[in-house]
Amino acid sequence: xxxxxxxxxxxxxxxxxxxxxxxxxxxxxxxxxxxxxxxxxxxxxxxxxxxxxxxxxxxxxxxxxxxxxxxxxxxxxxxxxxxxxxxxxxxxxxxxxxxxxxxxxxxxxxxxxxxxxxxxxxxxxxxxxxxxxxxxxxxxxxxxxxxxxxxxxxxxxxxxxxxxxxxxxxxxxxxxxxxx
Amino acid sequence: xxxxxxxxxxxxxxxxxxxxxxxxxxxxxxxxxxxxxxxxxxxxxxxxxxxxxxxxxxxxxxxxxxxxxxxxxxxxxxxxxxxxxxxxxxxxxxxxxxxxxxxxxxxxxxxxxxxxxxxxxxxxxxxxxxxxxxxxxxxxxxxxxxxxxxxxxxxxxxxxxxxxxxxxxxxxxxxxxxxxxxxxxxxxxxxxxxxxxxxxxxxxxxxxxxxxxxxxxxxxxxxxxxxxxxxxxxxxxxxxxxxxxxxxxxxxxxxxxxxxxxxxxxxxxxxxxxxxxxxxxxxxxxxxxxxxxxxxxxxxxxxxxxxxxxxxxxxxxxxxxxxxxxxxxxxxxxxxxxxxxxxxxxxxxxxxxxxxxxxxxxxxxxxxxxxxxxxxxxxxxxxxx
Numbered sequence: 241x242x243x244x245x246x247x248x249x250x251x252x253x254x255x256x257x258x259x260x261x262x263x264x265x266x267x268x269x270x271x272x273x274x275x276x277x278x279x280x281x282x283x284x285x286x287x288x289x290x291x292x293x294x295x296x297x298x299x300x301x302x303x304x305x306x307x308x309x310x311x312x313x314x315x316x317x318x319x320x321x322x323x324x325x326x327x328x329x330x331x332x333x334x335x336x337x338x339x340x341x342x343x344x345x346x347x348x349x350x351x352x353x354x355x356x357x358x359x360x361x362x363x364x365x366x367x368x369x370x371x372x373x374x375x376x377x378x379x380x381x382x383x384x385x386x387x388x389x390x391x392x393x394x395x396x397x398x399x400x401x402x403x404x405x406x407x408x409x410x411x412x413x414x415x416x417x418x419x420x
Numbered sequence: 421x422x423x424x425x426x427x428x429x430x431x432x433x434x435x436x437x438x439x440x441x442x443x444x445x446x447x448x449x450x451x452x453x454x455x456x457x458x459x460x461x462x463x464x465x466x467x468x469x470x471x472x473x474x475x476x477x478x479x480x481x482x483x484x485x486x487x488x489x490x491x492x493x494x495x496x497x498x499x500x501x502x503x504x505x506x507x508x509x510x511x512x513x514x515x516x517x518x519x520x521x522x523x524x525x526x527x528x529x530x531x532x533x534x535x536x537x538x539x540x541x542x543x544x545x546x547x548x549x550x551x552x553x554x555x556x557x558x559x560x561x562x563x564x565x566x567x568x569x570x571x572x573x574x575x576x577x578x579x580x581x582x583x584x585x586x587x588x589x590x591x592x593x594x595x596x597x598x599x600x601x602x603x604x605x606x607x608x609x610x611x612x613x614x615x616x617x618x619x620x621x622x623x624x625x626x627x628x629x630x631x632x633x634x635x636x637x638x639x640x641x642x643x644x645x646x647x648x649x650x651x652x653x654x655x656x657x658x659x660x661x662x663x664x665x666x667x668x669x670x671x672x673x674x675x676x677x678x679x680x681x682x683x684x685x686x687x688x689x690x691x692x693x694x695x696x697x698x699x700x701x702x703x704x705x706x707x708x709x710x711x712x713x714x715x716x717x718x719x720x721x722x723x724x725x726x727x728x729x730x731x732x733x734x735x736x737x738x739x740x741x742x743x744x745x746x747x748x749x750x751x752x753x754x755x756x757x758x759x760x761x762x763x764x765x766x767x768x769x770x771x772x773x774x775x776x777x778x779x780x781x782x783x784x785x786x787x788x789x790x791x792x793x794x795x796x797x798x799x800x801x802x803x804x805x
Contacts, residue, residue, distance in 0.1 A: 293510070296506075318503040319503055339524035340520065343524040343525070343528040357542055367549065374560065378562050389647065392643060393647070395574035399574070
């Protein structure tokens with residue numbers, strides 16, 4: 241495509257004038273920009289987070305206003321859409337930051353839980369080992385007690401049998417006494 | 421003439437050449453607006469390529485705008501092309517941001533699922549830990565008892581009143597052993613499990629004692645009766661320790677005792693079996709009387725609120741039973757259990773245990789011996805106290 245070099249260049253790029261969103265003409269674009277700013281503030285995000293896209297949106301709104309003033313409705317409409325697009329982009333950036341923060345928080349929670357889990361497993365293993373040792377000790381003590389009970393049971397059987405036969409019971413000797 | 425025409429022609433040609441040269445020098449192909457090149461480079465960026473996967477709709481919209489910008493340029497709408505290309509840039513940026521959201525959300529969901537699983541595992545470990553800690557405490561106690569226990573001495577032979585007293589004690593111990601073993605079996609049955617070895621051993625010890633007593637020994641097997649009772653209590657304790665959900669039973673005894681006290685019927689108290697409420701004068705003749713039915717309904721109402729306790733009914737008599745009175749008391753017991761089951765539905769209630777006069781509360785020969793006739797409704801504690 242060839243045109244004269246002197247043809248005017250319509251691509252003006254983004255405006256460098258520092259205009260605040262609050263200075264814009266009322267309308268959907270201004271409302272959208274302010275909403276995104278509010279959302280960002282409410283989330284406690286730094287101002288710089290949406291400074292880029294919202295700056296572009298404000299600049300596009302201002303360019304649209306200029307085009308409208310010059311009677312260029314077509315380009316004014318395109319510029320308004322451009323502003324809307326940047327505002328949407330700003331909103332998406334805020335939401336993305338929040339989603340990432342949530343994901344980080346979840347990762348932190350998981351790390352903490354994993355640590356707790358490792359500690360709990362170690363503690364349980366320690367207690368289970370202790371339980372095993374105690375079970376062995378109890379089994380040993382029970383075996384000893386059972387052997388003693390067996391002796392006592394045998395003595396009682398003897399007593400009952402003697403009683404049924406009408407025998408006079410033998411006098412019991414105290415342990416360790418007088419057997420020599 | 422021809423000489424004058426030639427210079428004129430030549431000057432015309434020169435003029436035409438100059439105009440053509442000027443035209444050629446003054447016009448050039450319109451370069452792409454810089455922003456279109458930017459769009460192309462942004463489109464190739466890694467983040468944008470990622471966005472194509474995670475946010476395909478937003479990416480498609482950006483692509484559409486890029487095509488529209490190129491079309492506007494082709495239609496000589498340079499300003500429009502510039503603006504639409506900028507819009508495409510913003511749309512790519514939005515697609516990248518949306519892709520970040522999708523990725524972060526996906527990661528969060530995955531992490532949350534892992535965290536939930538970790539929490540569940542932690543809760544399970546906590547329960548397991550509580551159980552192990554309780555087992556350790558119980559074993560430590562058991563070990564202390566075993567180590568500190570005085571060596572068992574066999575009872576020496578006795579005569580006269582002492583032997584008669586032993587005979588009575590043996591009957592009481594036999595009854596207590598039987599009731600403890602029944603409690604253990606009932607608790608096992610309520611959990612749908614099989615009786616532990618300790619309980620079956622206890623049942624054997626009790627059967628052995630019953631056998632001895634059936635022979636009518638000349639001396640009372642007091643040591644054997646003591647051992648049988650201890651074995652049944654041990655069996656019940658082992659069943660209690662196997663509680664699948666120990667946390668659930670914590671404090672349940674206290675709550676039940678309080679509720680039974682508030683109900684205002686009978687005299688609730690605790691013993692090795694659990695919480696016992698003793699009712700008197702339940703029967704009018706062989707059927708449950710009006711006052712008895714009222715008391716039974718009040719106890720059943722409390723039982724409905726404490727479902728973890730299996731129920732055992734024990735009927736104590738004033739005098740030792742003969743076959744005729746035993747049959748009569750068994751019929752009364754069956755009626756009582758049926759009345760309870762009617763109110764409690766599927767709850768495990770043991771067949772009525774007819775105790776005879778083996779566990780008197782007051783002197784069976786004294787003026788208040790009628791106090792020995794009573795009905796114990798036993799709520800078997802599902803967990804060691």
